[in-house]
Amino acid sequence: MSEFQSHALVLAQQSTGLPWLNEAKQACADQWQTEKWPTRKTEAWRYTSLQSLESTLWTLPSDAALDALPDELMALDAIRVVFVNGHFSSQFSSELPASLTLFSQASDAEQQAILAKFNQVAKVEKHLFSQLNTAALGEGVFLNLRANQRLEKPVYVVHIHTGSGASDYVGSRLLLSLETSAEAVVIEHFVTLSDASPMFNAVTEVDLGENAKLKHYRISMESEQALHLGSVHAALHANSQLTGFTLATGSRLKRIDYHVRHLGSGADLDLQGIYLPKYNQRVDYHTNVEHCVPHCTTNEVFRGVISDTAKAVFNGRIHIHQDAQKTLAEMSNRNLLTSNRAEINTKPELEIYADDVKCAHGATISQLNDESLFYLVSRGISEAEARVMLSFGFVNELVENIAIDEIKEWLRPRMAKAFGQSDDVVRHLIHDESID
Amino acid sequence: MFVSDTMLKINDLCAKVEDKEILRQLNLEVKPGEIHAIMGPNGAGKSTLGNVLSGRPGYEATAGHVEFKGQDLLDMDPEIRAREGLFLAFQYPVEIPGVSNMELLKASVDARRAHAGLEEYSAIEFMKMAREACKTVNLDQSFLKRGVNEGFSGGEKKRNEIMQMMLLEPSLCILDETDSGLDIDALQVVASGVNAMRSADRSFIVVTHYQRLLDYIVPDYVHVLANGRIVKSGDKSLALELEAKGYSWLENEAV
Amino acid sequence: MSEQVESLIRKEYSAGFHTNIESETLPPGLNEDVIRFISAKKNEPQWMLDWRLKAFKIWQGMEEPEWAHVKYPKIDFQSISYFSAPKSLADRPKSLDEVDPDLIETYNKLGIPLHEQEMLAGVAVDAVFDSVSVVTTFRGKLEEAGVIFCPISEAVHKYPELIKKYIGSVVPQRDNYYSALNSAVFSDGSFVYIPKGVRCPMELSTYFRINEMNTGQFERTLIIADEGSHVSYLEGCTAPQRDENQLHAAVVELVALDNAEIKYSTVQNWYPGDEQGKGGIYNFVTKRGICHTRAKISWTQVETGSAVTWKYPSCILKGDHSIGEFYSVALTNNYQQADTGTKMIHLGKHTKSTIISKGISAGKSQNAYRGLVRMGPTAEGARNYTQCDSLLIGDRCGAHTFPYIESAHPSAVVEHEATTSKVSDDQLFLCQQRGLDAEKAVSMIVNGFCREVFKQLPMEFAVEAGKLLEVSLEGSVG
Numbered sequence A: 001m002s003e004f005q006s007h008a009l010v011l012a013q014q015s016t017g018l019p020w021l022n023e024a025k026q027a028c029a030d031q032w033q034t035e036k037w038p039t040r041k042t043e044a045w046r047y048t049s050l051q052s053l054e055s056t057l058w059t060l061p062s063d064a065a066l067d068a069l070p071d072e073l074m075a076l077d078a079i080r081v082v083f084v085n086g087h088f089s090s091q092f093s094s095e096l097p098a099s100l101t102l103f104s105q106a107s108d109a110e111q112q113a114i115l116a117k118f119n120q121v122a123k124v125e126k127h128l129f130s131q132l133n134t135a136a137l138g139e140g141v142f143l144n145l146r147a148n149q150r151l152e153k154p155v156y157v158v159h160i161h162t163g164s165g166a167s168d169y170v171g172s173r174l175l176l177s178l179e180t181s182a183e184a185v186v187i188e189h190f191v192t193l194s195d196a197s198p199m200f201n202a203v204t205e206v207d208l209g210e211n212a213k214l215k216h217y218r219i220s221m222e223s224e225q226a227l228h229l230g231s232v233h234a235a236l237h238a239n240s241q242l243t244g245f246t247l248a249t250g251s252r253l254k255r256i257d258y259h260v261r262h263l264g265s266g267a268d269l270d271l272q273g274i275y276l277p278k279y280n281q282r283v284d285y286h287t288n289v290e291h292c293v294p295h296c297t298t299n300e301v302f303r304g305v306i307s308d309t310a311k312a313v314f315n316g317r318i319h320i321h322q323d324a325q326k327t328l329a330e331m332s333n334r335n336l337l338t339s340n341r342a343e344i345n346t347k348p349e350l351e352i353y354a355d356d357v358k359c360a361h362g363a364t365i366s367q368l369n370d371e372s373l374f375y376l377v378s379r380g381i382s383e384a385e386a387r388v389m390l391s392f393g394f395v396n397e398l399v400e401n402i403a404i405d406e407i408k409e410w411l412r413p414r415m416a417k418a419f420g421q422s423d424d425v426v427r428h429l430i431h432d433e434s435i436d
Numbered sequence B: 001m002f003v004s005d006t007m008l009k010i011n012d013l014c015a016k017v018e019d020k021e022i023l024r025q026l027n028l029e030v031k032p033g034e035i036h037a038i039m040g041p042n043g044a045g046k047s048t049l050g051n052v053l054s055g056r057p058g059y060e061a062t063a064g065h066v067e068f069k070g071q072d073l074l075d076m077d078p079e080i081r082a083r084e085g086l087f088l089a090f091q092y093p094v095e096i097p098g099v100s101n102m103e104l105l106k107a108s109v110d111a112r113r114a115h116a117g118l119e120e121y122s123a124i125e126f127m128k129m130a131r132e133a134c135k136t137v138n139l140d141q142s143f144l145k146r147g148v149n150e151g152f153s154g155g156e157k158k159r160n161e162i163m164q165m166m167l168l169e170p171s172l173c174i175l176d177e178t179d180s181g182l183d184i185d186a187l188q189v190v191a192s193g194v195n196a197m198r199s200a201d202r203s204f205i206v207v208t209h210y211q212r213l214l215d216y217i218v219p220d221y222v223h224v225l226a227n228g229r230i231v232k233s234g235d236k237s238l239a240l241e242l243e244a245k246g247y248s249w250l251e252n253e254a255v
Numbered sequence C: 001m002s003e004q005v006e007s008l009i010r011k012e013y014s015a016g017f018h019t020n021i022e023s024e025t026l027p028p029g030l031n032e033d034v035i036r037f038i039s040a041k042k043n044e045p046q047w048m049l050d051w052r053l054k055a056f057k058i059w060q061g062m063e064e065p066e067w068a069h070v071k072y073p074k075i076d077f078q079s080i081s082y083f084s085a086p087k088s089l090a091d092r093p094k095s096l097d098e099v100d101p102d103l104i105e106t107y108n109k110l111g112i113p114l115h116e117q118e119m120l121a122g123v124a125v126d127a128v129f130d131s132v133s134v135v136t137t138f139r140g141k142l143e144e145a146g147v148i149f150c151p152i153s154e155a156v157h158k159y160p161e162l163i164k165k166y167i168g169s170v171v172p173q174r175d176n177y178y179s180a181l182n183s184a185v186f187s188d189g190s191f192v193y194i195p196k197g198v199r200c201p202m203e204l205s206t207y208f209r210i211n212e213m214n215t216g217q218f219e220r221t222l223i224i225a226d227e228g229s230h231v232s233y234l235e236g237c238t239a240p241q242r243d244e245n246q247l248h249a250a251v252v253e254l255v256a257l258d259n260a261e262i263k264y265s266t267v268q269n270w271y272p273g274d275e276q277g278k279g280g281i282y283n284f285v286t287k288r289g290i291c292h293t294r295a296k297i298s299w300t301q302v303e304t305g306s307a308v309t310w311k312y313p314s315c316i317l318k319g320d321h322s323i324g325e326f327y328s329v330a331l332t333n334n335y336q337q338a339d340t341g342t343k344m345i346h347l348g349k350h351t352k353s354t355i356i357s358k359g360i361s362a363g364k365s366q367n368a369y370r371g372l373v374r375m376g377p378t379a380e381g382a383r384n385y386t387q388c389d390s391l392l393i394g395d396r397c398g399a400h401t402f403p404y405i406e407s408a409h410p411s412a413v414v415e416h417e418a419t420t421s422k423v424s425d426d427q428l429f430l431c432q433q434r435g436l437d438a439e440k441a442v443s444m445i446v447n448g449f450c451r452e453v454f455k456q457l458p459m460e461f462a463v464e465a466g467k468l469l470e471v472s473l474e475g476s477v478g
């Protein structure tokens, strides 16, 4: 056990809530201790060092008062579930419908329902930080949709960190269970209000019954000094549909894992991701899609723009099991490097044990196309602005696919700003949206 | 040369695809030198007939008998049927990337000739013939080098089928909607290819939806295939009648 | 007897080492004395022995790699004999009549000439067949051009400066477990030196085919193309090769100095084991080349043999404007396993690499492409294009792609594409409808799938390679 591993157990000791989950928490604490700490030789951590996390003694922050919700949030007509420093804020949250429960407020029956699902989709033995997440769990959200139930409004889960704590550990857990033909839209949004350097450890479990449909958006735009370890685990049963979108701007360390398993024929996954690290930031996406049964489809598209001395990692794996005939799976990863010292490591993997499948992956790394740049400049646009426009366009193609207009409109100017330092340079991008 | 006075004799042929009965006691006789047109509504079983005759896996003859040049056709492997001279111009020719058209042509012509106890053409001799055939169907010679049907347009695929037919010199040619999707010029190319090949010991079964092809390739007989069997036969005038009236007036006869 | 051998014998004696230096084979086991014995047998100078011993020390401190996508029982390195002289004539078959008829049938299918068949099957022929005079002619031509082409054991004596300078310079002893082992115990192999500005007057292939026998299981090859020179080298042959030694761990080092070009083609068809997966060679090879300014190294491989293949011919593109290429066909059938690919390390400016990999899996085999493309921080304007295609034949096999792509320069451009497909029923039927039988149809489609790679092979080998695929796929269609 590394020093960090034993220190981190303090978090587990501090988190004394949810006694009915103690068994699972203890099991994960035990596993966490025996886990071999990753080094550069550990394949899953080949390109990302955990050093920036190891040097801190993490503690659970106390609840903090907030005068108002930050402007940063999306203006959405949604069921809002707000957490401040990991603590539920009833003040800023909507009234929760019956299908939505906090772990801490779960009735006996709901506790049983949670226990039946908890860590069933997430394979914690394969996800180091899901173990810590479980061991130190203090609160969670459970969405439980019965057959044919549809949520009228999206669920907007907001995680806010505030204060100057340099060692705040903010854990969170989202358990989404959609039974046959249920439908929902869920947005997760991570926000920091200061330049502090908290560590988010967020785990989402998704269990989609037959024909169920979930649109899931995960926006991680914290401060530069933040650390973020996140994972989304999904099980897709027959004819279910998961539409996932994930955006991560850079920070000191961001590692986000998606592990999706197709368990019923006709299941469909559409996963789009964007990463935009700059300065000295790190973003590391690992996705693992397993096709366990025939006739499922996966379409995965990730794009990144890496600037300054930032570094990004994309490791996408598609695994077609022996019985998964007639699989259609495609994965594409494209990267733009915009500075001399930026770095990208990408590893699109296919592991295929069935013959009657169509699988393809593609990856590209390049810089902005000179010809397009010149075209814009020749139309009188400054080179700086042209660069921003093109970088923005590169990832905006994915934003355009988002089905919910409010999210799209909220994202566009923020992404544009992520590229251009001055408003002057991004003004067309932001204004343009009102025109088209 | 074969001596039988029938090219193809289909008796009460029944066939199914994926447990679905498609052909139901279909009868048809084609004599050497004849051209038979088969028309009929979508899904009637026209392509199925071509597929069963050529032995495509998945298309199972469940009853009946087919004689091809005096032999039991259903008993033969698909490649033997081809070597015996049965040619199917596919409705949707598949692409085979990497395998050049030329390579496939040479291999199939070699196989057919070896089967007949004839000597292979030399590479040079064959190349000449292939170029000639290209010209006839108005395909650029570069198509010989390209992958089989790879990236060909719809019309190019169809012309490519006709080119293969010309080189293979089959005894029975089944053309499955070879005219669909062709412009007038291409249609004439296909038709003149077929007409040039007409001879006393070669027969054609032409599946089409359009009477206009039959202006160029004049059939001896026209049949209507509906619900898995031939419901009406006649001469060229039947095609005109169909064009005017559609198929619905025949529907009853199909049951 | 040389001084070294004498001193060795003395040492052996004192160490209680009883192997007779006159003996032709060593008992199984690996220790320093074995390495001294091998070195003494070859009458090597002290520096060569020291180099081997150093490698041995390194090897002892290493662990057998486990990351490859292959499974095989753990190798007991102490149960292997590290030196065996060629079989004596008396032990060999007297004529082809005494050779396994299956093998002869395969030779015939591949169209291998009779005298080569005899040689490949190890028939004890008096060395009078045509090829000897062919060899002499070749030698003359090569000498005229100033090309050095000899066993590496001979080069150690004749060209010690070149060997000292370059051996281990591309594949260091400690590079990996098997390269360390090879460096300690390498048996023999080829040494090639092409002088400045010389275009090697012939493909170093036919000659090699005849002389490569018995280079042993730890082959070591070093090719140096001096400035502005050019050479094309072909290793292996399509005929299935049998060998009593199950483990093969070769090392190949290529040095292309400024403006030089090396084309290295391999056809590997070691015994793959039987249909049940019994027996078969483990082929763990380290191949790497370094390109100086405007130099070019091109690897082409057709891999159909071996039970387990572990092989990544690589290029270090050190010089500006240098070029690396990798064209590969890897076919696995029955229970074969292959984990193969390449590494393209771009260091120089405007360096270019192309990777075309075609994997074909049939039967119950596993076939993995593993590749690394690295654009270093100095690789301004570098480019890579990778195309990685897998073809599956049957539903019990596996096809895998593990590309590692790393870029640290914004002006470097990397494009990677991978696809997986099978021979479709429709394609098969179209061929059958045109009169081809299923086996011919599959082999034609597979050959088409490999076309881009075969184009890179010398003409006569491209034809043989095509036939080889056909033979290797036999029984996989049905």
Ligand SMILES: Nc1ncnc2c1ncn2[C@@H]1O[C@H](COP(=O)(O)OP(=O)(O)O)[C@@H](O)[C@H]1O
Residues within 6 Å of the ligand: B017, B018, B020, B022, B040, B041, B042, B043, B044, B045, B046, B047, B048, B049, B058
């Ligand atoms: N491979 C197949 N699998 C399932 N159904 C098929 C297949 N081929 C043909 N059919 C069905 O058989 C019927 C006849 O089809 P087809 O012979 O193609 O008709 P036509 O060529 O006359 O339009 C249709 O209902 C069609 O859907």
Ligand SMILES: [Mg+2]
Residues within 6 Å of the ligand: B046, B047, B048, B091, B176, B177
């Ligand atoms: Mg049809």
